Amino acid sequence: xxxxENLTKCYQQVTAVDNVSLRVNRGEIYGFLGxxxxxxxxxxxxxxxxxxxxSGRISIDGLDLRQHAVEVKRRVGFIPDRPFLYEKLxxxxxxxxxxxxxxxxxxxxxxxxxxxxxxxxxxxWGNELVGSFSHGMKQRLIMSSALLHGPRVFIxxxxxxxxxxxxxxxxxxxxxxLRRSEMTVFxxxxxxxxxEELCDRIGIIQKGKLVxxxxxxxxxxxxxxxxxxxxxxxLHLTGADAVSPEPLDFI
Amino acid sequence: MNVLTLLAPRWWALKNGFLFGGxxxxxxxxxxxxxxxGFWVGIYVIFYRxxxxxxxxxxxxxxxxxxxxxxVFLTFFGxxxxxxxxxxxxxxxxxxxxxxxxxxxVSLGELFAARFVETLLESSWMVLLFGIxxxxxxxxxYRGSGLxxxxxxxVMIPYLVLAGSIGVTLTMLLVQIFPAQRTRDILFLLFILxxxxxxxxxxxxxxxxxxxxxxxxxxxxxxxxxxxxxxAYLPSTWATESVWPxxxxxxxxxxxxxxxxxMTAGASVVxxxxxxxxxxxxxxxxxxxxxxxxxxxxxxxxPLAAVLGPRRGSQFTALMGKDFKTFFRDNSQWxxxxxxxxxxxxxxxxxxxxxxxxxxxxxxxxxNLIAFLNMGLAGFVLASIGVRFIFPAVSAEGFSxxxxxxxxxxxxxxxxxxxxxxxxxxxLLGQILAIASNELLQVAPLMRWxxxxxxxxxxFGITALGIGMGAVFPxxxxxxxxxxxxxxxxxxxxxxxxxxxxxxxxxxxxxxYTLFMAQVQxxxxxxxxxxxxxxxxxxxxxxxxxxxxxxxxxxxxxLADYEG
Numbered sequence: 095x096x097x098x099e100n101l102t103k104c105y106q107q108v109t110a111v112d113n114v115s116l117r118v119n120r121g122e123i124y125g126f127l128g129x130x131x132x133x134x135x136x137x138x139x140x141x142x143x144x145x146x147x148x149s150g151r152i153s154i155d156g157l158d159l160r161q162h163a164v165e166v167k168r169r170v171g172f173i174p175d176r177p178f179l180y181e182k183l184x185x186x187x188x189x190x191x192x193x194x195x196x197x198x199x200x201x202x203x204x205x206x207x208x209x210x211x212x213x214x215x216x217x218x219w220g221n222e223l224v225g226s227f228s229h230g231m232k233q234r235l236i237m238s239s240a241l242l243h244g245p246r247v248f249i250x251x252x253x254x255x256x257x258x259x260x261x262x263x264x265x266x267x268x269x270x271x272l273r274r275s276e277m278t279v280f281x282x283x284x285x286x287x288x289x290e291e292l293c294d295r296i297g298i299i300q301k302g303k304l305v306x307x308x309x310x311x312x313x314x315x316x317x318x319x320x321x322x323x324x325x326x327x328x329l330h331l332t333g334a335d336a337v338s339p340e341p342l343d344f345i
Numbered sequence: 346m347n348v349l350t351l352l353a354p355r356w357w358a359l360k361n362g363f364l365f366g367g368x369x370x371x372x373x374x375x376x377x378x379x380x381x382x383g384f385w386v387g388i389y390v391i392f393y394r395x396x397x398x399x400x401x402x403x404x405x406x407x408x409x410x411x412x413x414x415x416x417v418f419l420t421f422f423g424x425x426x427x428x429x430x431x432x433x434x435x436x437x438x439x440x441x442x443x444x445x446x447x448x449x450x451v452s453l454g455e456l457f458a459a460r461f462v463e464t465l466l467e468s469s470w471m472v473l474l475f476g477i478x479x480x481x482x483x484x485x486x487y488r489g490s491g492l493x494x495x496x497x498x499x500v501m502i503p504y505l506v507l508a509g510s511i512g513v514t515l516t517m518l519l520v521q522i523f524p525a526q527r528t529r530d531i532l533f534l535l536f537i538l539x540x541x542x543x544x545x546x547x548x549x550x551x552x553x554x555x556x557x558x559x560x561x562x563x564x565x566x567x568x569x570x571x572x573x574x575x576x577a578y579l580p581s582t583w584a585t586e587s588v589w590p591x592x593x594x595x596x597x598x599x600x601x602x603x604x605x606x607x608m609t610a611g612a613s614v615v616x617x618x619x620x621x622x623x624x625x626x627x628x629x630x631x632x633x634x635x636x637x638x639x640x641x642x643x644x645x646x647x648p649l650a651a652v653l654g655p656r657r658g659s660q661f662t663a664l665m666g667k668d669f670k671t672f673f674r675d676n677s678q679w680x681x682x683x684x685x686x687x688x689x690x691x692x693x694x695x696x697x698x699x700x701x702x703x704x705x706x707x708x709x710x711x712x713n714l715i716a717f718l719n720m721g722l723a724g725f726v727l728a729s730i731g732v733r734f735i736f737p738a739v740s741a742e743g744f745s746x747x748x749x750x751x752x753x754x755x756x757x758x759x760x761x762x763x764x765x766x767x768x769x770x771x772x773l774l775g776q777i778l779a780i781a782s783n784e785l786l787q788v789a790p791l792m793r794w795x796x797x798x799x800x801x802x803x804x805f806g807i808t809a810l811g812i813g814m815g816a817v818f819p820x821x822x823x824x825x826x827x828x829x830x831x832x833x834x835x836x837x838x839x840x841x842x843x844x845x846x847x848x849x850x851x852x853x854x855x856x857x858y859t860l861f862m863a864q865v866q867x868x869x870x871x872x873x874x875x876x877x878x879x880x881x882x883x884x885x886x887x888x889x890x891x892x893x894x895x896x897x898x899x900x901x902x903x904l905a906d907y908e909g
Contacts, residue, residue, distance in 0.1 A: 105908075145908055149885045168753035177745035180667060182674040187667075194663030195752045223674070 095120045095210060095247060095277040096141070101150035103136050103302075110136040112302035113150070118295075123269055125283060125293030129332050133302040134282040135175065142172040142178045154247055168196065169318060171245035175252040177232035181225030185216055185235055188224055189242060196243040210238040214264070229256040230241040239263070248272060250281040266292060290324040298331050306331045347451055351459035354442070373833045381474070381834065389478035396486040407593055410487070414589065418481055418581035421472050422508055423774070427536055428468035428513020430519070434532075436460045437516060437625070438525040438632040447629070456484045457621045461614075465509040473501065478615065483592060493591035499603055503610035507580055510613035514620045521624055525632040530676040537680050541687040580606065641662050660754055664762035671741065677827060678734075685730060685774075692726060692778065698786040716788040716855065717850070720799050723778040724846035727771060727800075727807050728839060735767045735811030736838050737829035740820045745906075756901050760812050764897065768808045777798040791860060799853060802885075806845050806892035813896025814838040816904040852885045 096118040098109075099342060103111040111133040118124040130132045139145040141152060143163055152159040154166045172271040180188060189207045193199075214234040224232065233256045240248070254262050269279055269292055283289050289296055290310055298306040298313070307312055317327040364371060395413070399406040437443075437460050446456065519528045539588050576582060586602040589595050658666070673679050699715070739760070742749060749759055779797040788796075818834025829835065856878035861869050870878070 142747075142751045146745055146906070160780050164753045164755060170751070172751040173749075174747055176744075178747065180671060180745050180748075182671040183667065187670065192664050192748075192752075194658050195660055197660065197753075247536060250874055 095122070095155060096124070096280055097151075097153045098137075098141075098215040099151040099153075101137065101140065101152065103133075103140060103145065104148045105225065109302050111140070111147075111278050111299075114302070114304045115150075116297055116304060116307060118278055118280055119153055120278055122294045123273055123279040123281070123292050125281060125289035125296040126284070126299065127283065127289060127296055127328060128299035130303065132299045132332075134299055136252055137299065138249055138280070138282055141249050142170065142174075143167055168243070169246045171240035171243070171248045172235075173236055173240050173248070173250045173253060175255055177225045177229065177256070179227075179232055181223065183224055184221050185211065185224060185227070186220035188235065189220075189239055192239040192242055198243050206242065210241055214238045214261075230258060230261060233257060237268075241268075246277055248277060248281070249277065252283055253281055254283065254285050262288075265323060286324045286328055295322075298328065300328050300332045346452065347455040348458045348462070351446070351451065351455065352462060355463060376833050376836060385475070385478050386645050388475060388489075389482050392479050392482035393486060396482055398424050400486060409704060410483075411585065411589060411593075414483065415581055415585040417476075417507050418504075418584045419579065421476060422504070422579075422581050424822065425472055425505065425508035426512050426515070427532070428472070429464055429509050430532060432464045432468040433460075433513045433516035434520070434528060436464050437513070437621075438520060438629065443629070453625065454618070457618055457625075461513060461617070464513060468509070468512065469505045473505070477500070489592050489593040495586065496588055496591050496603070500584050500606060501602075503606040504580065504584050506788060507606070507610040507613050508735065510610070510617040514613075514617045517617075517620050517624050517628060519658070520628040520632060533677055533681045534829065537683055541683060544687055544691065561778060580609065583609075600698055632809055642709050660758060661765075662761050664754075664759060665766045668738070668741075668763065668766050675826075681733065681827075688729075689774070689778065691723075693781050693785065696782045700769075701784075706892055713792050716783055716786050716792040716796060717854065719779075719782050720796055720803075721846055721850045722795075723775065723782070724803055724807070724850070725843065726778060727775055727804060728842035728846065730771065730774070731807045731811040731842060732830050732835050732839050733773070733827070735763075736815045736835055737820075737826045738763045738767060738812060739815040739825075739900075740823060740829040741826045743821050743823075743826075746819075746821045756816075756904050760901055760904070761814055762898060764808055764812045767811070770805065771804045771808055772801060775804045789861075789864075791857070791864070795853070795857065798848065803846060803849055805850075806889050807842055809893040810845065810896045811838060813898075813900035814841070816900030817896075819904065819907060845888070848888055849885055852881050852888070856881045 096116075098114055098116050101111055101114045102109065114133075114137060116124075118247070126134055126137065133329075136145065140147050141154075141159075143159060146160075155169050157166050158327050159166050164204075168296070181193070183191065186207070189211065193203055193207065195319065208217065211220055214237060216231065216234055216238065219231065224235065227235065237253075248269075253265050266288070272279055273294075281293075291294065293311055295307065296313060297304055306316060308316065310327075313324070313331070317330045363374070365612065366374075396410055399409045399413075402409070480494075480497055483489065484497075516528075518532055519532075521530065522528075583602040583606050586595075587600075672783065696715075696719075722859055749756070776797055779800045783796050784795050814837065815829075818837070820829045820832065820834075823829050859870065859878060863874075875900075
């Protein structure tokens with residue numbers, strides 16, 4: 095469903111993503127983990143069509159992103175980590191705008207918009223300017239708009255940022271439902287608990303390179319960690335546990 | 346100590362902007378500096394010439410120079426207060442770092458001192474910078490000694506502090522009544538309306554009559570009115586009175602007014618601090634409250650619902666609808682339409698008062714010559730509107746540009762939707778300018794057709810150039826869309842747009858002259874002349890098509906490469 099082949103992105107002298115190849119199958123939730131500055135967001139931005147790769151190939155649903163950008167984007171729902179929206183539109187106007195951009199029509203559109211807004215508890219804010227929304231509300235509006243066109247692939251950068259526990263639980267429910275409906279999710283997260291709970295497979299990126307990939311069990315095995323938590327595996331694989339802990343008594 | 350610590354981040358940000366900005370910042374800074382120097386020299390030359398002219402006028406020259414200085418100080422004072430209020434709204438209420446600062450053990454006194462200094466510096470530097478050529482022109486024309494420059498320094502410090510204190514105090518009180526963001530919008534609108542009013546007043550006074558000997562009786566009466574003393578309560582009077590004795594012999598001791606300025610400035614800081622201590626904690630808390638702005642519900646109750654409410658449509662109409670709503674819901678955007686309205690009124694008024702009948706050239710020639718130049722001028726007006734509204738159209742997507750990047754929409758469609766969105770109103774405006782000015786000038790039938798047609802096609806080029814160049818130089822991180830036009834890209838757009846307009850006018854000048862002469866001399870044109878006319882017009886069409894096509898294509902390509 096999603097295939098990255100030798101994906102590389104360079105910014106002047108810095109290689110942010112270095113020859114990354116991976117494959118995500120239909121109906122799979124793929125977690126993309128890595129420390130800060132590892133290249134997660136750059137990879138996700140390339141997948142969403144925001145950035146152009148320096149080299150390599152991205153194909154989604156069998157289509158090459160570079161050659162069929164518009165068609166690929168029609169099949170993808172993207173949720174960025176920071177919810178920048180058109181602040182001068184109302185929630186309802188924003189949803190209608192997205193529907194028009196994705197060419198969604200049909201009799202059931204109004205009902206679908208309403209149901210999505212209700213699902214994300216935004217129905218009563220539909221007529222208010224997005225500029226007056228809180229961070230979490232904007233994040234929820236982006237999610238509802240990303241679901242509007244029924245994408246086959248979801249690309250999500252830090253899905254839980256800015257969400258309260260209720261919102262986070264809703265997202266988990268939605269992701270499970272997406273998997274049940276054979277949709278594919280590619281998400282980056284720092285919340286290892288979420289990754290462990292939701293993801294079928296996990297890829298770990300460090301300094302732009304994919305250093306490990308597999309199911310949680312496979313990663314634990316590869317790391318040879320006795321600790322059953324993903325956190326220890328992650329720290330081990332990214333080399334963060336090798337650093338001797340500084341005494342903290344000075345705090 | 347904390348005061349300096351609080352001020353340090355601004356200084357570091359400025360320093361880092363230069364250190365890490367790279368070549369682009371260097372080019373930008375250099376071009377802005379060059380522009381500032383050009384402007385500086387321009388102001389100096391204008392004032393030097395005006396003052397030299399005043400000096401040559403017996404009896405009234407000194408009075409005029411004094412009044413002009415007083416007006417300069419008064420204008421500066423008004424601008425300074427307004428600018429201080431706007432900046433204080435940011436530094437005291439809207440700045441993003443305030444949440445962090447309020448959580449630190451910084452006392453209110455320290456915060457006031459730091460933010461006051463910041464407000465003062467940020468709102469005063471420009472007035473100070475543009476004041477220098479004016480004051481230098483005074484010093485050099487009236488051969489002011491070193492004491493003049495010293496007295497100026499001694500006047501400007503309390504003058505700026507006084508305006509700053511008034512600005513900060515006003516801000517504290519205004520935020521008690523309105524939310525901080527709203528206050529900024531209201532003030533901006535008021536400023537625009539005031540500017541328009543002054544512009545109209547000045548223009549409709551017809552200052553050109555001052556050089557008309559027939560109107561001299563009026564001028565003498567005007568001079569008499571001028572020699573009346575200014576209000577003793579205005580700080581601008583104190584500033585003028587402090588400086589003037591060092592330029593011309595005066596009965597008033599400058600030191601008296603200087604003392605007055607220093608004392609009032611000192612007292613105003615105390616009052617400002619007192620008001621801040623009294624109301625700031627409450628105002629700050631109020632400014633943090635969320636605003637619920639209901640738009641749709643209001644619209645849904647009106648017949649406008651069908652037009653402005655959420656509607657299904659194509660990508661094109663969705664994009665244009667979004668731009669329409671974004672534009673008219675942004676007070677800083679739509680309010681500038683008022684400025685355009687004022688510009689057009691005065692533009693047309695100028696044609697209505699042109700004393701063509703007094704010129705030595707035959708009226709027929711002159712009317713048509715001016716009508717021809719009018720094409721260039723109208724083009725300039727349209728390009729000025731283009732740099733303010735069309736050039737920033739792409740940047741207006743702001744941080745939300747990711748929505749366009751990830752949507753199933755080509756950048757070509759995005760840019761062409763913006764092109765058509767701005768084309769329609771600009772076409773209308775161009776036609777109003779062309780037809781109305783020709784009507785006022787009573788030009789020949791040929792010009793009556795040529796001007797609107799030329800401007801009609803020119804608008805396509807001006808619009809495409811604006812959208813295309815805006816895509817080549819996007820600034821999605823600008824806090825205010827209005828800032829986008831003031832950058833390097835905006836300057837380049839103006840240069841290219843003006844070159845395009847001049848080229849079109851030059852291409853038409855030869856053929857029009859040939860046609861006119863044939864008409865005046867009542868002779869028919871030769872085949873070669875027809876070929877020449879056709880060739881020039883054909884070339885004009887080619888240039889126009891190129892100016893529409895090339896910038897749009899280049900803009901689409903550059904925007905696709907945009908990487909934030």
